[in-house]
Amino acid sequence: MSMKHVIIPVFVPHKGCPNDCIFCNQKKISGQISDMTTDRINEIIEEHLKTIDEGAFAEIAFYGGSFTAIEKGLQQGFLKEAYKYVTAGRVSEIRLSTRPDFIDEEILGMLGQYGVRTIELGVQSLDDDVLKASCRGHDASCVYRSCDLIKKMGFRLGIQTMTGLPGDTRERCIDTAKKVISLSPELVRIYPVLVIKGTGLEKLMK
Template sequence: MKHYNIPVFISHFGCPNSCVFCNQKKINGRETDVTAEDVVEIIEEYLESLPKESIKEVAFFGGTFTGISKSLQEEYLKTVKVYMDRGLIDGIRMSTRPDYISRDILEMLVKYKVTTIELGVQSMDTEVLRLSGRGYEPSEVYRASELIKEYGIQLGIQLMPGLPGSTYVTDLNSARQVLDINPDMVRIYPTLVISGTAMEGMYRAGRFEPMTLEEAVERIVPIYAIFEVAGINIIRVGLQPSDDLREDGVIIAGPFHPAFRELVEARIYGDFLERFQDEEEIIVEAHEKNISKITGIKKVNKVRFGRKLIIRIDRGLSLREVRINGKVYTRLDILGGVIHESDNN
């Protein structure tokens, strides 16, 4: 059954933290700009268009949900519970910080049947966390993750490769540490310089240089591979191209692409095909749904290998298989090659 999120974006005007990548406004006397009535309106609007036979979660994103006052958290949760009691909504998910998780908070969330908590971890490197203004140590991530699992709530972790002080190695090591935590799902967001953030000031002063699009793809490919091989659900790679992001002047710099995941997939297949570079032809046969991934956006792999690359549809192959010059390789074969290469870097 298909899953749908009903997104409710809650700003946290009272957030005391100063993360360099965040442009949350600080408005005295106000916690947020979303009322319980707004939540009802959003849910009703989505329920009109979403298929009845589907899994629906209300997703509180955009701020630190468990950082707002407990009374307001409960007001939101009670609003959604009405729909859950009527069988119209199947669950609640939210994003928050690792240092805003406690037993008291989790007991309340369990009471209202919260199904998923996504932690904005961003990095597991102490120095990167410090330079990014996160205000906690990696140990806080382990503590919060263990508690969330203990209470039977699904755990998601969000990573931001390319933060100040990060490198290919620190970002890959962060992913490996997250692998040890074994979350149910991950999101991977390459760092962008957003207008109105401290990072914008760092960038304009020459104190921070974001990754290029090419660098971001190269850095995220092995991270993507180790999570997929481990069976962890990668629910997003790259920021969703919302209307806000597309407005002029919102993204100041950084590796934004509306189809970032497709860039990563094409690189994974392209790098694997390099081992056949010395052969006269590279004949690739795959399920029709994989052809665009192998070809790549703007036919990047056709350009990379030229006329020697021949790609054909074979409906007899599964989505997890590809035949190259007569030999069948599994998805794990291909991803394993990526991981092996990253171990040598």
């Protein structure tokens, strides 16, 4: 029987993100208004651990914002709080999601020291026109560089994409999928675009 895999999600909505992508309002999406604190991280992890069977493969996951764009001291504070559960043997690993343009060797070196093993990149598309229309603030070449570095430094690579962004077409979507496959990520998440209140996309749709 395979070991049960459980993710303990810790949402840091829009924390650190340097720009407003046309589709994004993380506080609306996550339902979380207040900022994350180390005390709250403890509470969330402890609440989840009460429901997890002993021996399960549990990961603490920082989602909902561009984690590596957060001020460095705050990143370290969050990671230290999570890492103590790894060193105590109560949690197996840490994962997080972030932007491709906030990945470099220094950042990855720090993440590795705190038990991070999986990095999910919010790629959204590998078409430069779609990225520009979505106000992502980086191009596809940035994604390739970040993916290569993540794998080179021994992390598991996850890629998140979105279908139906401004300027996207069936052909562009399929092309992005093929390019994602060529990057050989360990996991892929595919999200449909939803129009969220308070986003640039909502204004565009009116």
